[in-house]
Amino acid sequence: MTDATPSADGQTLTVRDDRTGKEYVLPIVDGTIRASDLGKIRVSDDEPGIASYDPGFTNTASTRSAVTFIDGEKGILEYRGYPIEQLAEKSSFLEVAYLLIHGDLPSKEQYDSWVHDITFHTFVHENIKSLMQGFRYDAHPMGMLLSAVGGLSTFYPEARNIHDAETRHLQIVRMIAKMPTLGAWSFRHAQGKPYVYPDNDLSYAENFLAMLFKMSETTYEADPRLVKALEVLFILHADHEQNCSTNAVRSVGSSQVDPYSAVSAGIGALYGPLHGGANEAVLKMLRRIGDVSNVPAFIEGVKAGDERLMGFGHRVYKNYDPRATIIKKATDDVFEVTGVNPLLKIAVELEKIALEDEYFVKRKLYPNVDFYSGLIYEALQFPPEMFTVLFAIPRTAGWLAQWLELVNDPEQKIARPKQIYTGERGLVFPSSSERWG
Numbered sequence: 001m002t003d004a005t006p007s008a009d010g011q012t013l014t015v016r017d018d019r020t021g022k023e024y025v026l027p028i029v030d031g032t033i034r035a036s037d038l039g040k041i042r043v044s045d046d047e048p049g050i051a052s053y054d055p056g057f058t059n060t061a062s063t064r065s066a067v068t069f070i071d072g073e074k075g076i077l078e079y080r081g082y083p084i085e086q087l088a089e090k091s092s093f094l095e096v097a098y099l100l101i102h103g104d105l106p107s108k109e110q111y112d113s114w115v116h117d118i119t120f121h122t123f124v125h126e127n128i129k130s131l132m133q134g135f136r137y138d139a140h141p142m143g144m145l146l147s148a149v150g151g152l153s154t155f156y157p158e159a160r161n162i163h164d165a166e167t168r169h170l171q172i173v174r175m176i177a178k179m180p181t182l183g184a185w186s187f188r189h190a191q192g193k194p195y196v197y198p199d200n201d202l203s204y205a206e207n208f209l210a211m212l213f214k215m216s217e218t219t220y221e222a223d224p225r226l227v228k229a230l231e232v233l234f235i236l237h238a239d240h241e242q243n244c245s246t247n248a249v250r251s252v253g254s255s256q257v258d259p260y261s262a263v264s265a266g267i268g269a270l271y272g273p274l275h276g277g278a279n280e281a282v283l284k285m286l287r288r289i290g291d292v293s294n295v296p297a298f299i300e301g302v303k304a305g306d307e308r309l310m311g312f313g314h315r316v317y318k319n320y321d322p323r324a325t326i327i328k329k330a331t332d333d334v335f336e337v338t339g340v341n342p343l344l345k346i347a348v349e350l351e352k353i354a355l356e357d358e359y360f361v362k363r364k365l366y367p368n369v370d371f372y373s374g375l376i377y378e379a380l381q382f383p384p385e386m387f388t389v390l391f392a393i394p395r396t397a398g399w400l401a402q403w404l405e406l407v408n409d410p411e412q413k414i415a416r417p418k419q420i421y422t423g424e425r426g427l428v429f430p431s432s433s434e435r436w437g
């Protein structure tokens, strides 16, 4: 028996290495063992110890985190302990952003000063505008956003000083404030419309809508029901613990680079179709189905394995995605203003049939956040390329909360996974005559 430092609560895992017959007692803390403890299991001192192989980190915790809690089996999502349903109903996006970043709800004074600070950092340097105007007329807005956020690091070189709390805070305020401006401008660019400057008399969501849709009117007045729906969508998308883009932000941030560069890595990850693009796929699917009468045949095709029912199923949620329930409710409010999206009928019928069908029930496949969000975005006049931008704006609060946690976590190191090398070894470099004759 070797090496036992039992955990505080005394739980251990005993591992027997059949190559040597040795037994190792590894402490179990919070349901995990330390990967470095596995490294102690080795055949001899000059050979590397055992490592775990986990592409996609499907069963590896990379951090301790107090930001977001998910229980996929029970369909629970909480930010800093507050259930998402309560936040969506009772809070505003900026209050949720404060909660994520600071860990606690703000007092009235703290909230007012937070909103004031965010509101007064919405403008960007004119050269960022020139940078964005330099993109091709048909540039994808997500590519523009990614570049603009990365570019901000050059305007705020002090952001490199990540060890100073005040400097960190200022960059967080700047980034949350400027994302709607950059997102809206990337939208206007594709339409050939002039970029609209922020209006500091408007709320966060109102200001975003104004920068997207304002034309010649002096003040843009958005329908309060749409503003509320956008706030709710922002709250639902603000964080989702260690997903692909958050992991990208943490991984890049672990090199101690400035937060603009780390967040632009997150935007890059979110750009990918496996992460931020599913709601667009839902819309395409609904259009292809075309009519409620075609739903049964489509479901049969899904069950036969011809294709997937997009917007259904989740890696973590095996009961119901709590965000989907809230979004479904928000669709009613939005459609009251915009008129019903004809695709909604097809979506509702798909959901009804799927929820009763043995195939979906057995596999615990339920609607996820993307099943209805695309319908809302379309009703709000957004082209599909904007969907991921609408995701990136609120997720910036989550990325930054996670980045802050990373920077303050003494256990974190530069992210550097191991590999299992499968290539050649020790080849002799041939001379040019041997290679090319």
Ligand SMILES: CC(C)(COP(=O)(O)OP(=O)(O)OC[C@H]1O[C@@H](n2cnc3c(N)ncnc32)[C@H](O)[C@@H]1OP(=O)(O)O)[C@@H](O)C(=O)NCCC(=O)NCCS
Pocket (backbone or CB within 6 Å): 278, 302, 307, 308, 309, 310, 311, 312, 313, 314, 315, 316, 363, 365, 368, 369, 370
């Ligand atoms: C989200 C998703 C990638 C999760 O995948 P996962 O956890 O790796 O689950 P698996 O791919 O192992 O699927 C498990 C089983 O359910 C089936 N399944 C999963 N999602 C399905 C879907 N949307 N439609 C039909 N069948 C589905 C799989 O075919 C598999 O069946 P099998 O056991 O007979 O092979 C997957 O559910 C999916 O592709 N959904 C559609 C895309 C989507 O909406 N993505 C947005 C996520 S927020």
